[in-house]
Amino acid sequence: MKHWYKILGSILLLYVAIFSLLHPLKPSLVQVDVSALHAGYNRIAFTGYYTHFNESKTEAGITLGNHFFTGDIQVEDNNHLAVTFDLPDSLPSTAVVFRVHNEQDGELALVQAMGMGDIVIDTTTDTTNFGTYARMEAKSAFGFPDLPIIYETIRNLNWHVPMWFTMFFLMIVSFVNSLKLLRVRNSENHLEDMLKFDIRSTLLNEVGLVFCILGLITGSLWARYTWGDWWTKDPQLNGALVVFLVYAGYFVLRASVEDADKRARISAVFNLFAFVLMFVLLMIMPRFASGLHPGKGGNPAFSQYDLDSSLRTVFYPAVAGWICLGYWMYNVRLRAKLLKEELKSMEN
Amino acid sequence: MHKEFQLDMRKKQVLFGILLFVLSSVYVCYLSLERIDSAKTLSALFWLVGLFGAFHAMTKSFSQEEQGSHFLLYTLASPRSIWLAKGIYYSLLLVFLNLLSSALFTLFFGAEIWEKAGGWLFAFIIFGSFGLGTALTFLSAMAFKANGSSGLNTVLGFPILMPFMQSLSMGTQEVLNGGDWGSVGLYLIILLGLTLLSAVLALFLVPFFWKG
Amino acid sequence: MDYFQHFGKMPVVIGVVTLILAGIIVYLSRLDIKVSRLQKQIKEIQNKKNHE
Numbered sequence: 141m142k143h144w145y146k147i148l149g150s151i152l153l154l155y156v157a158i159f160s161l162l163h164p165l166k167p168s169l170v171q172v173d174v175s176a177l178h179a180g181y182n183r184i185a186f187t188g189y190y191t192h193f194n195e196s197k198t199e200a201g202i203t204l205g206n207h208f209f210t211g212d213i214q215v216e217d218n219n220h221l222a223v224t225f226d227l228p229d230s231l232p233s234t235a236v237v238f239r240v241h242n243e244q245d246g247e248l249a250l251v252q253a254m255g256m257g258d259i260v261i262d263t264t265t266d267t268t269n270f271g272t273y274a275r276m277e278a279k280s281a282f283g284f285p286d287l288p289i290i291y292e293t294i295r296n297l298n299w300h301v302p303m304w305f306t307m308f309f310l311m312i313v314s315f316v317n318s319l320k321l322l323r324v325r326n327s328e329n330h331l332e333d334m335l336k337f338d339i340r341s342t343l344l345n346e347v348g349l350v351f352c353i354l355g356l357i358t359g360s361l362w363a364r365y366t367w368g369d370w371w372t373k374d375p376q377l378n379g380a381l382v383v384f385l386v387y388a389g390y391f392v393l394r395a396s397v398e399d400a401d402k403r404a405r406i407s408a409v410f411n412l413f414a415f416v417l418m419f420v421l422l423m424i425m426p427r428f429a430s431g432l433h434p435g436k437g438g439n440p441a442f443s444q445y446d447l448d449s450s451l452r453t454v455f456y457p458a459v460a461g462w463i464c465l466g467y468w469m470y471n472v473r474l475r476a477k478l479l480k481e482e483l484k485s486m487e488n
Numbered sequence: 489m490h491k492e493f494q495l496d497m498r499k500k501q502v503l504f505g506i507l508l509f510v511l512s513s514v515y516v517c518y519l520s521l522e523r524i525d526s527a528k529t530l531s532a533l534f535w536l537v538g539l540f541g542a543f544h545a546m547t548k549s550f551s552q553e554e555q556g557s558h559f560l561l562y563t564l565a566s567p568r569s570i571w572l573a574k575g576i577y578y579s580l581l582l583v584f585l586n587l588l589s590s591a592l593f594t595l596f597f598g599a600e601i602w603e604k605a606g607g608w609l610f611a612f613i614i615f616g617s618f619g620l621g622t623a624l625t626f627l628s629a630m631a632f633k634a635n636g637s638s639g640l641n642t643v644l645g646f647p648i649l650m651p652f653m654q655s656l657s658m659g660t661q662e663v664l665n666g667g668d669w670g671s672v673g674l675y676l677i678i679l680l681g682l683t684l685l686s687a688v689l690a691l692f693l694v695p696f697f698w699k700g
Numbered sequence: 701m702d703y704f705q706h707f708g709k710m711p712v713v714i715g716v717v718t719l720i721l722a723g724i725i726v727y728l729s730r731l732d733i734k735v736s737r738l739q740k741q742i743k744e745i746q747n748k749k750n751h752e
Contacts, residue, residue, distance in 0.1 A: 146728075146729075146732070150725045153721055153725070154718060154721060154722065154725075157714070157717045157718045157721045158714055158718060161710060161713055161714045161717060162710065162714060322696055378650070378654065379651070381647075381650075382647050382648075382650045382651060384647075385646070385647030385650075386647045386648060388647075389643055389644045389647060389648075392640065392643050392644070393630070393631075393640065393644060396640050402633070405696060406630060406633060408696075409630065409693045409696050410630060410644075412689070412693060413626075413689050413693060416685065416689060417648065417685075420681075420682075420685060421651060425651075425678070428674065428678070465724075465725075465728075468728060468732075469728065471732075472728065472731050472732050472735055475735045475736075475739060476731075476735050479735065479738055479739060479742065482742055483742070486742075486745075486746075
């Protein structure tokens with residue numbers, strides 16, 4: 141059935157729409173409510189994010205090296221708990237780590253700058269009476285990575301990045317069509333064959349340009365709320381802008397040539413040139429440069445994001461889905477255009 | 489190539505027009521800025537002048553083809569060699585222009601471009617001019633074949649030249665700030681790569697659209 | 701950043717996004733069907749012409 145990709149694309153994208161938003165982030169400990177510790181009585185409230193304090197057995201406290209200080213735990217709800225415990229008069233160092241261990245979330249840790257109040261820091265402190273901490277096995281709960289600066293917007297990965305993949309895919313097909321066009325030898329159907337490929341590569345470029353614009357806009361929006369600026373001086377951003385301008389120039393070039401034969405050939409040549417330029421600018425150059433956008437010095441799109449398997453379950457379907465949808469858009473436009481041509485030739 | 493040179497020598501006013509353009513651009517910069525303190529501004533301005541000078545020169549190079557006497561030449565020579573000749577000539581012209589403009593910058597601003605940067609700057613000028621030259625010649629060839637006005641030239645040329653300009657500008661900036669091979673070399677290599685890319689692409693693609 | 705999980709509101713966002721996507725897909729499908737219908741019509745007319 142020749143409509144397979146349309147149904148597949150629709151299903152995949154609906155799945156992505158739901159689950160890119162429904163999946164939780166990995167649980168994490170985000171803050172504690174005190175800024176200084178005291179000798180003796182301490183009561184600290186922990187705040188978690190996407191945690192399940194209320195749902196399974198939870199332990200919490202402070203660790204210092206191998207030592208563990210804990211006491212009464214009061215769980216208020218899934219994200220809040222309070223621990224009451226005693227600290228001795230002197231401690232060997234200030235390297236305290238706040239920890240929560242939960243059966244569902246695994247082990248969560250937080251390092252926050254702490255004043256030491258009236259505790260004396262003495263490296264020779266007698267630590268024999270301190271409780272020891274048995275490290276639990278690290279558990280990786282299911283969820284998108286919770287990364288600084290980005291936090292929840294990591295879900296955007298499933299929307300912004302597929303735009304570029306789709307554009308790339310459409311441009312590749314357009315490139316192939318241009319190649320085919322230039323290899324048409326003089327024959328009887330010379331002009332018709334050329335025009336066939338010409339229409340296809342033009343429409344592919346058109347839809348590809350739409351995705352390029354969408355990618356730029358979504359990227360800019362994402363940047364504004366994570367990096368603080370609508371645009372930065374980054375090789376990938378600048379490269380993407382150049383790619384947009386070059387493909388826009390493709391259409392300007394087409395508009396300035398009257399003769400269909402010449403136009404087909406010239407735009408095919410320009411298309412080849414534009415594609416190579418795009419490949420260089422987006423896939424090769426960023427590997428050597430530095431900037432804010434992820435993917436320098438290695439793979440031009442991913443860094444630590446895609447290694448996380450939970451993201452992959454939504455990201456790969458998103459790319460596949462958008463490619464299907466992009467191709468569907470092109471296909472409908474192609475058929476409509478061919479129909480117009482047919483009608484025109486029938487009227488004559 | 490000889491032909492190109494002869495042609496330009498014959499029409500001296502064309503060449504002078506471009507020279508005048510470069511001179512006046514630098515002078516205008518001088519009038520408004522009087523002093524350039526930062527390396528960033530200096531390199532940006534220098535290459536900006538270079539860019540517009542290049543555009544200016546390019547519109548002249550192919551628009552002269554309107555005269556019928558050239559058609560004979562074109563039917564005899566292969567499109568590749570025509571392009572190569574024009575490209576090399578044009579790049580050399582740009583080298584000359586940029587050297588001239590750097591001299592003007594030194595004159596007006598007392599900016600010790602040559603003292604500070606010396607060899608690096610020369611390398612950048614050479615690489616940059618050849619890069620701009622090859623890419624622009626390719627584009628103007630296409631625009632010419634497409635009944636181009638100079639408007640088309642600019643529209644097509646501008647985005648394609650942006651990577652060049654960026655490498656040039658950032659590279660010169662590094663050089664003026666006293667960089668070493670580590671930071672500067674990267675830009676030179678990028679420029680070289682871009683130049684080679686456009687040259688190879690052009691050599692490969694020119695025959696395809698030259699007929700007709 | 702709001703540390704307090706407002707997950708209760710998330711289904712709203714999911715609903716909105718799904719609705720938008722579904723709308724786009726429905727629009728595409730209708731266009732597609734219209735174009736196919738036109739294609740069929742033209743084929744029929746051409747066949748008629750050929751048989752004449």
